[in-house]
Amino acid sequence: MLETESQARDWLTSLPEVDDAAMARLETLVDLLAEENQRQNLVSAASLEAVWLRHIVDSAQLLPHVPRGTDKSWLDLGTGAGFPGLVIAALRPECEVLMVESRARRIEWLDRARIAMGLDRARVLGQRLELVETREVGVISARAFAPLARLLELSARFSTGDTTWLLPKGRSAQQELEDLRNWRHVFHVEQSLTDPQAGIIVGTLAGRKGKTR
Ligand SMILES: C[S@@+](CC[C@H](N)C(=O)[O-])C[C@H]1O[C@@H](n2cnc3c(N)ncnc32)[C@H](O)[C@@H]1O
Numbered sequence: 001m002l003e004t005e006s007q008a009r010d011w012l013t014s015l016p017e018v019d020d021a022a023m024a025r026l027e028t029l030v031d032l033l034a035e036e037n038q039r040q041n042l043v044s045a046a047s048l049e050a051v052w053l054r055h056i057v058d059s060a061q062l063l064p065h066v067p068r069g070t071d072k073s074w075l076d077l078g079t080g081a082g083f084p085g086l087v088i089a090a091l092r093p094e095c096e097v098l099m100v101e102s103r104a105r106r107i108e109w110l111d112r113a114r115i116a117m118g119l120d121r122a123r124v125l126g127q128r129l130e131l132v133e134t135r136e137v138g139v140i141s142a143r144a145f146a147p148l149a150r151l152l153e154l155s156a157r158f159s160t161g162d163t164t165w166l167l168p169k170g171r172s173a174q175q176e177l178e179d180l181r182n183w184r185h186v187f188h189v190e191q192s193l194t195d196p197q198a199g200i201i202v203g204t205l206a207g208r209k210g211k212t213r
Pocket residue numbers: 077078079080081082083084100101102103106127128129130142143144145
């Protein structure tokens with residue numbers, strides 16, 4: 001389990017995709033976030049004190065769960081302050097990372113941060129998820145977006161049987177998965193590296209029960 005800011009940074013630099021340029025993009029994000037958080041309430045002040053652990057690594061820890069080659073297009077739902085979308089884009093700048101966010105000030109923030117970080121292939125879809133045009137993507141992620149059943153209702157249309165789902169769910173991960181009744185899936189819960197009580201739902205979705213895809 002990672003507990004300190006220095007452990008978080010050491011873990012990050014051990015990832016194969018983290019070179020000096022990637023660290024520089026993340027440093028830019030951390031600096032801009034601290035500044036913007038004085039203008040709008042993006043993250044809690046307490047979490048900003050441990051930003052590498054609570055937000056950067058909490059997002060980056062999704063990457064080792066993505067099968068190679070499936071991350072060409074990545075849809076992050078309700079990116080808000082930038083997590084995990086901006087961190088993923090910083091670490092995989094060659095991927096098309098689409099960040100869905102509906103609140104105007106957050107859309108403006110995400111786009112400004114994206115440009116400052118030099119993320120040419122990342123895009124902010126500034127609208128409600130319900131209005132985003134359907135397309136199939138390789139990875140779907142969502143942190144603190146919606147309860148699992150609702151999340152699948154809203155976003156299954158972007159998934160194929162090969163799409164990897166990565167859903168950090170905090171302490172409710174196992175329970176939300178056990179309560180999921182209406183979907184055929186191959187989901188399991190991975191232990192979070194940043195919180196001993198938190199889990200990440202990982203896997204693929206086969207479809208709604210009673211329907212063929
Ligand atoms: C609790 S915040 C989490 C933000 C970020 N994922 C994180 O973990 O820091 C949820 C975000 O989802 C956005 N959101 C909620 N419902 C949405 C919808 N239907 N379409 C697009 N964005 C939505 C909100 O505006 C908010 O920024």
